[in-house]
Amino acid sequence: MREHSDVVIIGGGPVGAALALALADSETDVQVLEARADLDRPAHKRTLALSYGSRLILERLNVWAALRTVTEIRDIHISQAGSLGMARLHAAEESLPALGYVVDYAELDSGLHAALRRTEVAVVTAAHVKDVASYAGYARARVEIAGVTRHVTSRLAVVADGGTGSSMPRQTKDYAQHALLALVSAEVGPHGWAYERFTAEGPVALLPQDDGYALVWTATPERVKALLELPDDVFLRDLHAHFGDRVGRFLSVSSRNSFPVNLSYVRETIAPHRVIIGNAAHILHPVAGQGFNLGLRDAWELAAGIRDSRHEELGSLRMLKNFQGGRRLDTAGSMFFTDLLVNLFSNDIPVLRHGRSLGLLALQQIRPLKRFVARRMIFGAQG
Numbered sequence: 608m609r610e611h612s613d614v615v616i617i618g619g620g621p622v623g624a625a626l627a628l629a630l631a632d633s634e635t636d637v638q639v640l641e642a643r644a645d646l647d648r649p650a651h652k653r654t655l656a657l658s659y660g661s662r663l664i665l666e667r668l669n670v671w672a673a674l675r676t677v678t679e680i681r682d683i684h685i686s687q688a689g690s691l692g693m694a695r696l697h698a699a700e701e702s703l704p705a706l707g708y709v710v711d712y713a714e715l716d717s718g719l720h721a722a723l724r725r726t727e728v729a730v731v732t733a734a735h736v737k738d739v740a741s742y743a744g745y746a747r748a749r750v751e752i753a754g755v756t757r758h759v760t761s762r763l764a765v766v767a768d769g770g771t772g773s774s775m776p777r778q779t780k781d782y783a784q785h786a787l788l789a790l791v792s793a794e795v796g797p798h799g800w801a802y803e804r805f806t807a808e809g810p811v812a813l814l815p816q817d818d819g820y821a822l823v824w825t826a827t828p829e830r831v832k833a834l835l836e837l838p839d840d841v842f843l844r845d846l847h848a849h850f851g852d853r854v855g856r857f858l859s860v861s862s863r864n865s866f867p868v869n870l871s872y873v874r875e876t877i878a879p880h881r882v883i884i885g886n887a888a889h890i891l892h893p894v895a896g897q898g899f900n901l902g903l904r905d906a907w908e909l910a911a912g913i914r915d916s917r918h919e920e921l922g923s924l925r926m927l928k929n930f931q932g933g934r935r936l937d938t939a940g941s942m943f944f945t946d947l948l949v950n951l952f953s954n955d956i957p958v959l960r961h962g963r964s965l966g967l968l969a970l971q972q973i974r975p976l977k978r979f980v981a982r983r984m985i986f987g988a989q990g
């Protein structure tokens with residue numbers, strides 16, 4: 608580990624690694640401090656839906672072509688349990704090859720690190736950052752490596768630790784929901800379709816992955832705990848009863864795991880010579896598959912800001928305020944959109960149910976509205 612570099616990135620998850628790659632061919636001297644000792648062991652086990660906009664960024668980073676198992680989302684079906692309203696979005700209507708793509712978190716993470724290994728960027732593993740202090744001309748990270756505490760200074764410290772390690776105060780809204788994740792197969796294969804079904808307990812999503820689906824089933828913590836403990840055949844029957852018959856009966860399920868879901872964010876993401884991005888700055892409900900897409904756009908825009916800065920300006924409040932200003936609409940829009948979906952749909956109030964039904968019908972029928980929603984799913988709030 609070097610004791611000083613221009614930019615220190617704390618956390619080599621997908622967002623931190625993407626930022627490091629975006630800076631790899633610049634004049635800036637970058638090092639990444641990552642807590643994992645073994646980069647082949649991903650920090651999370653989950654499937655990610657990537658927007659078309661994220662694909663474009665990953666292509667620019669020379670990572671996209673190396674991802675082996677990418678499944679296209681060409682059509683999205685949105686429905687509500689107990690009502691007739693539904694909407695369908697199609698890539699062909701947007702003149703795009705796909706509305707989005709499904710990739711495994713582990714594969715994306717290892718693809719980014721494989722690309723980083725071909726650069727000069729130093730990735731220090733088993734480096735646990737304890738805190739980051741911000742001073743007038745620099746930032747200083749306190750790092751523990753093999754039980755020894757050391758310090759690294761930089762013109763700019765970027766906190767991209769997923770929100771687990773940082774001691775920054777967070778605003779949190781608890782949805783009182785957990786998400787159950789698993790891979791399932793069904794009588795009707797995906798053929799590019801993703802399904803989002805809103806129920807009073809919480810949304811259920813089926814994302815196409817190879818010949819089966821990645822399932823994200825949100826419900827109360829008690830219900831998810833019970834679902835985790837069911838024998839496979841009973842679980843598959845319950846899923847069919849809950850999701851409906853759109854893909855026929857469910858045939859198999861992998862091992863299941865679960866997460867609490869909430870909205871959590873840091874109000875003040877910048878300080879002199881320190882900035883927070885990705886999940887470290889904002890954790891969203893997985894309902895709209897926005898979290899990583901938003902974090903990747905943070906990384907991309909920050910890399911542009913760093914490249915455009917003169918060395919003496921790097922990490923200055925002026926530079927960071929410019930970055931923050933540019934990200935405000937996208938961040939607030941993604942948080943608002945996701946939170947609205949959860950609040951509006953996760954209940955059984957009759958007047959809201961009818962309103963939602965009409966909303967889905969309108970989405971299906973009104974072309975500009977459909978295009979508005981599709982573009983936000985593809986390119987984020989600034990789409």
Ligand SMILES: Cc1cc2nc3c(=O)[nH]c(=O)nc-3n(C[C@H](O)[C@H](O)[C@H](O)COP(=O)(O)OP(=O)(O)OC[C@H]3O[C@@H](n4cnc5c(N)ncnc54)[C@H](O)[C@@H]3O)c2cc1C
Nearest residue numbers: 618620621622642656736768769772885886896898899900
């Ligand atoms: C159930 C679920 C489903 C999701 N589905 C989607 C989806 O479909 N689409 C989407 O876009 N997003 C989705 N997300 C969100 C997505 O997983 C996150 O937005 C994304 O992982 C954020 O990446 P990150 O690099 O900011 O953080 P992380 O992926 O958490 O990576 C943080 C990294 O920092 C390291 N680290 C932690 N602490 C320290 C420390 N103290 N010192 C050094 N290193 C440290 C960790 O080891 C890790 O490598 C989902 C999330 C959940 C929970």
